[in-house]
Amino acid sequence: VLHFGPADAAATVTPPTTHADLRPAVLLTASQSRDSVDLSGQWTYSKDLYRTGLNDINGWVAKSRMQRYRDIDIAAQEAKGGVEFFEFDLDRSAQMNIPGAWNAATPTLRYYDGLVWFQRKFNARKEQGKRAFLRFEAVNYRAYVYLNGKEIGRHEGGFTPFVLEVTDALRAGDNRLTVGVDSTHDAQTIPTPITDWDLYGGITRPVRLITTPATFIDDATVSLGQDGRITGAVQLQGAQAAGQLVKVAIGDLATASATTDANGRAVFALAAPGKLQRWSPDSPKLYDVRFSTATDAIRDRIGFRTIAVKGNEILLNGKPIFLRGISLHEEEFGSNPARNMTEQASRALLSEIKHGLNGNYVRLSHYPHSETTLRLADEIGLLVWSEIPVYWTVDWENPAVLHKALVMQAETIYRDRNRAAVVMWSVGNETPVSPARTAFHSAMADNVRALDPTRLVSAALLVERHKVNGEEVTEIQDPLADKLDVLAVNTYAGWYGGDTLDALPNLKWKLPTDRPLILSEFGADALAGYRNDGMKKFTEEYQAEYYRQTLALAEKLPTLRGLSPWILKDFQSPRREHPVFQNGWNRKGLMSETGVRKQAFGVLADYYNRKAGTK
Numbered sequence: 001v002l003h004f005g006p007a008d009a010a011a012t013v014t015p016p017t018t019h020a021d022l023r024p025a026v027l028l029t030a031s032q033s034r035d036s037v038d039l040s041g042q043w044t045y046s047k048d049l050y051r052t053g054l055n056d057i058n059g060w061v062a063k064s065r066m067q068r069y070r071d072i073d074i075a076a077q078e079a080k081g082g083v084e085f086f087e088f089d090l091d092r093s094a095q096m097n098i099p100g101a102w103n104a105a106t107p108t109l110r111y112y113d114g115l116v117w118f119q120r121k122f123n124a125r126k127e128q129g130k131r132a133f134l135r136f137e138a139v140n141y142r143a144y145v146y147l148n149g150k151e152i153g154r155h156e157g158g159f160t161p162f163v164l165e166v167t168d169a170l171r172a173g174d175n176r177l178t179v180g181v182d183s184t185h186d187a188q189t190i191p192t193p194i195t196d197w198d199l200y201g202g203i204t205r206p207v208r209l210i211t212t213p214a215t216f217i218d219d220a221t222v223s224l225g226q227d228g229r230i231t232g233a234v235q236l237q238g239a240q241a242a243g244q245l246v247k248v249a250i251g252d253l254a255t256a257s258a259t260t261d262a263n264g265r266a267v268f269a270l271a272a273p274g275k276l277q278r279w280s281p282d283s284p285k286l287y288d289v290r291f292s293t294a295t296d297a298i299r300d301r302i303g304f305r306t307i308a309v310k311g312n313e314i315l316l317n318g319k320p321i322f323l324r325g326i327s328l329h330e331e332e333f334g335s336n337p338a339r340n341m342t343e344q345a346s347r348a349l350l351s352e353i354k355h356g357l358n359g360n361y362v363r364l365s366h367y368p369h370s371e372t373t374l375r376l377a378d379e380i381g382l383l384v385w386s387e388i389p390v391y392w393t394v395d396w397e398n399p400a401v402l403h404k405a406l407v408m409q410a411e412t413i414y415r416d417r418n419r420a421a422v423v424m425w426s427v428g429n430e431t432p433v434s435p436a437r438t439a440f441h442s443a444m445a446d447n448v449r450a451l452d453p454t455r456l457v458s459a460a461l462l463v464e465r466h467k468v469n470g471e472e473v474t475e476i477q478d479p480l481a482d483k484l485d486v487l488a489v490n491t492y493a494g495w496y497g498g499d500t501l502d503a504l505p506n507l508k509w510k511l512p513t514d515r516p517l518i519l520s521e522f523g524a525d526a527l528a529g530y531r532n533d534g535m536k537k538f539t540e541e542y543q544a545e546y547y548r549q550t551l552a553l554a555e556k557l558p559t560l561r562g563l564s565p566w567i568l569k570d571f572q573s574p575r576r577e578h579p580v581f582q583n584g585w586n587r588k589g590l591m592s593e594t595g596v597r598k599q600a601f602g603v604l605a606d607y608y609n610r611k612a613g614t615k
């Protein structure tokens, strides 16, 4: 959990000395298998544009009559009369469904960007010898959490989970949980306010109250190594964490056991059983894996596969693979979407990729998507590129911002490293080359390798075009390339820039031959239904032809091993204000916001069908 104040972020946060320092204090891995109370449902809320409810930030301005987190029955106080009065009452405020971004909840909040207070009351038991935690899957962007009037923690970063212990703050009976959610972004946040998507504020993913034994399994990992061995580690927390026997069972295929060391950690290794079925998009086999001690147990559904790069090939389970993918934002279908990713919404999007496009791969851009989506990728069989929003502009020279990026990256890796689907961690998207920026990304790449040496490292780079001996050449001129296992580039020739579409296949590209390449983005806007108007920009025909020509160019790139064009569906973006074609939507989707397929959808699906047949 990061502690910060808006103005003093640089002063209070220092870069870590080791990668281990980045481990969140409590993880509760596989918490979906634990006893818990789901706090989804109706929460009350109160806007606080001037931030008067946070007295530590507003100093003398904030008054107790405005402190939204007070544990007080205001109606009862008012009934008694007297001199005290209040300028909020969360008990009687309007309600909103949580989880979910506030932007779609009511029209007045569609473009609200600031602080909103949420309250949820719940009943709890206090169980002797047990511990209690609140686990938030995501709050965008900053969270200030109070239980029964007492601050229990804060978190920065809109897409990663955090866990706060509430064993002592919890009451038997009624409890009042108050969460201040600040969606404001600035030059020191990740991302900064300059993006191409809607920043969606709120408690966007589930919140659960989880109980564990006094000593509990905090983390457990298991994976298949290149050497054919299954290795893993289990981390206990609590007074009795040392010297415990830990058992691991992989379906009914194999078991292992180990004893925890003085730090509560146990590692285990076994030869992969002959009958082990490897996970792949074609056969997304998951095993029920159970980790247990004498007093605690957790379960997860885990797939086993290897991923590697050899020369310019990407090898899944030792065999070359071509990544037939698409990029995806976290935003459900519909004319008034938000970031409300139910299992149904996520399944609808991933099914279009898997079955509609015959894809085997998805770029989850530009931030860690919901745990629901990651689990579905495992289940449906889609390889995943994962990234954090180190995007376009970042305060590269600021060590506090680098620290935030490394924490976010660690939170993502600890969350998802048991997901077989995740094969690549990206350390950036389209960031202009400079020494400070390259040092920042390099630190991120080193961090990823230290925290997870089993997966590939990439980044979405920009290409440069310039003349060599009178001939125009497209090249990667970025020292960050040296840090990456897989080169990835975003290319928009034929949309941005002055190229005509028929020129695209003849563009000369010069690329390193020793590494695989992915086109991490390419795309063109089209308004669904705008047809038959010549080859004009924003028509479906233009977008379809753009795809044909860009795919023809792709075919000429000898090291190309995958594609994730931009993007599956039109998405909300406040940058896009053309009153005829856009109206607040980025129109590069292969489908409209309501799921109507544009012509280009078929162009890409045909291409992937051919690729799948010839792989």
Ligand code: GCB
Pocket (backbone or CB within 6 Å): 196, 366, 429, 430, 490, 521, 566, 586, 588
């Ligand atoms: C990009 C960005 C993506 C934008 C896209 C566009 O390069 O990575 O976030 O939405 O271009 O539509 O311009």
